[in-house]
Amino acid sequence: MGGGVKVYGVAASPFVATVLLCLEEAGVEDYELVGVDMAAREQRTQPYLSRNPFGKIPTFVDGELTLFESRAISRYVLRKYGRTSASSPTTAAGEEDLLREPSTLEESAVADVWTEVEAHRYTPAISHIVRECAIKRLIPGGGERDQAVVDENVAKLGEVLDVYEQRLSRSPYLAGDSVGLADLAHFGFTYCLVECTEYGALVESRPGVRAWWGRISARPAAKKVAAMMNLVLNPLKMPSA
Amino acid sequence: MGGGVKVYGVAASPFVATVLLCLEEAGVEDYELVGVDMAAREQRTQPYLSRNPFGKIPTFVDGELTLFESRAISRYVLRKYGRTSASSPTTAAGEEDLLREPSTLEESAVADVWTEVEAHRYTPAISHIVRECAIKRLIPGGGERDQAVVDENVAKLGEVLDVYEQRLSRSPYLAGDSVGLADLAHFGFTYCLVECTEYGALVESRPGVRAWWGRISARPAAKKVAAMMNLVLNPLKMPSA
Known part of the structure; x- marks a missing residue:
């Protein structure tokens, strides 16, 4: 699950971290975090700009689909992978800790x-x-x-x-x-x-x-x-x- | 359709205008625009704050449901009322101009x-x-x-x-x-x-x-x-x- 998922960015960026958190919550285990050299402004040059024309991190690739804007990415990750998460943890109180799409x-x-x-x-x-x-x-x-x-x-x-x-x-x-x-x-x-x-x-x-x-x-x-x-x-x- | 829908704000606010546009697009005809006296900072006082604790316009009421943040309101309006719009216009080219939720x-x-x-x-x-x-x-x-x-x-x-x-x-x-x-x-x-x-x-x-x-x-x-x-x-x- 998640083969071919790549996140371009650096984990210390809070916007990237939110995307990584959603991937981890959804149980996507084989995504790749591809480093971006922010000091060299790699995100403002090609080929990065061809994936994300605004030159920001993160950028997200899932097979043929390329997305940017962290909240749009997060929403997609939870929708696509979150529903069938194999790893819904159980809380101390014994309740299942579901990360689910709202239903109504x-x-x-x-x-x-x-x-x-x-x-x-x-x-x-x-x-x-x-x-x-x-x-x-x-x-x-x-x-x-x-x-x-x-x-x-x-x-x-x-x-x-x-x-x-x-x-x-x-x-x-x-x-x-x-x-x-x-x-x-x-x-x-x-x-x-x-x-x-x-x-x-x-x-x-x-x-x-x-x-x-x-x-x-x-x-x-x-x-x-x-x-x-x-x-x-x-x-x-x-x-x- | 839309009975009991109220929008609190002023139409000249671009954020309010987007919500009004979504209501009009969805064919909701009987909503009420309730004026807010921005000059008197009505939005920063009670009872307005009990509906929207951040004191911004617009605020939206649909029966028992109260919402704020214009994009969240717009999304709800299109989801609830947009799908069954009675008034999908037809373009000059004769194509139906559907305002629909994306399907995939x-x-x-x-x-x-x-x-x-x-x-x-x-x-x-x-x-x-x-x-x-x-x-x-x-x-x-x-x-x-x-x-x-x-x-x-x-x-x-x-x-x-x-x-x-x-x-x-x-x-x-x-x-x-x-x-x-x-x-x-x-x-x-x-x-x-x-x-x-x-x-x-x-x-x-x-x-x-x-x-x-x-x-x-x-x-x-x-x-x-x-x-x-x-x-x-x-x-x-x-x-x-």
Whole structure:
């Protein structure tokens, strides 16, 4: 299953990490992560641009099909491979931990709402914090941290997470009782925030959000992708408290 | 059909306009547009916030279901009401102009790619131009146009539209032969750019993009929503050439 699946990018990119997480969750075992030399701007040159005309990572190939935009890729992976996952884990409480497509129009709509919230409320704030506090240090000539940008986005992310806290005090996952793309799409940036910046308290100080992040990050697939990210991120990791 | 459907917002908002377009395309005739007093920041106060905790427009209610985020709403509207549209128009060439959900995994994935491109490549650039050149003039105390922001985003949008031009020289719509959400989601901001700013040439100077926009804006549903937008935008409209 998944023969011929290739992901072009680097695992430390939060957008790539989300795609890898969906592949792991769906039980696709034989995909290939094809490195892209970001320092040499390989993604802005041919032949990369022939696969992804916007020159961003990740790009995804499955046989004859080429896709870009991480959320579109993730949706496809879960639809094509997620339904027949051979490895639905069982939770401590003995419930089957299904990663399933929502089955009703209303369930789908609520899942879409929270996937859009991730894209348009959460990630625009958290990505600035992660970029300033962690990614700039990884890039030769990445420049100095702009603390004003950090402060502005810490405030914005706090407001977004206040809404999440209300939501997650009523249900274990953003779209309801089952984990789904709406949750998984938060993985890459949240992992970087908690592990590589001093702003993990934004997550840790809110009990509902903290428990939700605990459930996501404890998933076997999340641990596997975190290990792939760590190969690059390790020098940035915060000392454990 | 559509009894009990309410959209909270103002038609001149490009995000609201996209939702209205999807309702009109789906043949929902009896929805209600409930005005929100943006000048008084009604969207940031109760009871609005109880329906949409992020305080943005639009918010959408269909019976017991409340949704926010325009693209999630649009997807739901097309899924629920679009399939049984009583009013599939016929094109000049006599082909039925179906607004249908993609039917295969691959078609869905390609449609998702271009919907994500709209959200993450197109709208982030065009929205700055429209805000600086048009929306600021509508808002009392909205401030002066920042031409540096305009210039930066005109360049960005030009690069994005160069990719669109390549794509649209090969197929009439972004996701292929049929119009879909990937196309419709561009309506609100593109209408404002072409009608209310001096940067319409970004669209008009590219033959494939111009023909695509011509097909979208000529749709009866698009004309109806444009008329609703014009009630507010008319003072801003550019003189015809």
